[in-house]
Amino acid sequence: MELPGRPRRNRKSAAIRGLTRQTRLSVEQLIYPLFVHEDAGDHALESMPGVTRWSPEGLLREAERARKLGIGAVVLFPKVPEARKSPDGAEALNPDGLVPRCVRALKQALPELCVITDVALDPYNSDGHDGLWRDGRVLNDDTVAVLCEQALVHARAGADIVAPSDMMDGRVGEIRAALESADFDDVGILSYTAKYASAFYGPFRGALDSAPRAGDKKTYQMDPANGREALREAALDEAEGADMLMVKPAGPYLDVIAAVRAATTLPVAAYQVSGEYLMLKAASQSGWLDERAVVLESLTAIARAGADMILTYYAPQAARWLGE
Numbered sequence: 001m002e003l004p005g006r007p008r009r010n011r012k013s014a015a016i017r018g019l020t021r022q023t024r025l026s027v028e029q030l031i032y033p034l035f036v037h038e039d040a041g042d043h044a045l046e047s048m049p050g051v052t053r054w055s056p057e058g059l060l061r062e063a064e065r066a067r068k069l070g071i072g073a074v075v076l077f078p079k080v081p082e083a084r085k086s087p088d089g090a091e092a093l094n095p096d097g098l099v100p101r102c103v104r105a106l107k108q109a110l111p112e113l114c115v116i117t118d119v120a121l122d123p124y125n126s127d128g129h130d131g132l133w134r135d136g137r138v139l140n141d142d143t144v145a146v147l148c149e150q151a152l153v154h155a156r157a158g159a160d161i162v163a164p165s166d167m168m169d170g171r172v173g174e175i176r177a178a179l180e181s182a183d184f185d186d187v188g189i190l191s192y193t194a195k196y197a198s199a200f201y202g203p204f205r206g207a208l209d210s211a212p213r214a215g216d217k218k219t220y221q222m223d224p225a226n227g228r229e230a231l232r233e234a235a236l237d238e239a240e241g242a243d244m245l246m247v248k249p250a251g252p253y254l255d256v257i258a259a260v261r262a263a264t265t266l267p268v269a270a271y272q273v274s275g276e277y278l279m280l281k282a283a284s285q286s287g288w289l290d291e292r293a294v295v296l297e298s299l300t301a302i303a304r305a306g307a308d309m310i311l312t313y314y315a316p317q318a319a320r321w322l323g324e
């Protein structure tokens with residue numbers, strides 16, 4: 001048969017497939033999200049099998065284990081005791097709070113580990129919103145002022161990168177200015193640029209007891225139906241001084257990752273969120289899917305779409321699989 005081309009020639013052997021492979025997943029691309037609480041013991045999360053909420057000591061051990069696997073970066077998410085939550089989320093600004101303490105301990109024990117912190121008020125706020133909640137709505141500019149202080153608390157503790165996940169307008173520029181004026185010009189901003197109001201965050205909120213007590217997050221997180229709007233967010237974040245842009249969730253939003261990738265010269269991150277983790281984990285535990293194969297395929301697809309780095313709860317397992 002005469003054909004204009006035979007693409008199968010490039011798939012003929014493992015060696016040729018290796019030569020022609022476009023996307024190569026590497027452990028260096030992975031960011032490991034870690035849950036932490038103030039209690040002494042570590043707590044295996046029932047809502048996220050295989051994921052643990054760590055004590056400060058457990059966190060250090062886990063970070064060390066991750067380092068040995070070649071993982072270069074972690075991002076911290078705290079569970080704040082109910083008694084320390086308040087309408088103004090004041091605990092977010094406590095210099096001796098859980099996150100600053102953990103950042104200091106991590107940077108001391110593992111100076112080469114990149115420590116990223118989440119900037120938003122939902123774990124600290126008795127209303128469970130990422131911003132200040134007044135009369136049934138989330139205030140934008142008043143929230144941004146608090147987020148700047150929160151970012152400074154993290155920077156003073158030694159955070160390498162702050163990651164605002166709140167989706168308030170203008171927060172990247174204000175946080176950048178606050179960091180500059182406090183001489184933290186080397187602290188980066190990984191902006192949650194296109195963060196969707198997604199049902200895939202359910203297990204995460206269960207892990208931290210951080211679900212909104214009233215209302216939902218649709219007035220600040222993006223409508224899952226919108227793609228173009230992600231480019232508007234990306235342009236604003238870039239103009240405001242973000243160092244990296246994030247799309248979240250990842251798997252169901254590959255088109256958004258690809259569009260943001262094409263629209264910016266900044267590095268792009270994607271967050272394979274708790275619900276995505278849980279889908280892969282549940283199907284694997286039932287014996288319905290081959291865990292290693294689907295996890296590596298899903299991460300490869302996220303990278304192929306344009307993500308330079310991927311936040312995933314599978315980071316340690318993926319690191320091990322990639323090293324084999």
Ligand code: PBG
Binds near residue numbers: 120
């Ligand atoms: C909150 C925050 C959320 C996640 C990361 N930061 C939840 C939310 O916005 O309600 C979700 C991560 C996940 O589901 O894995 N600022």
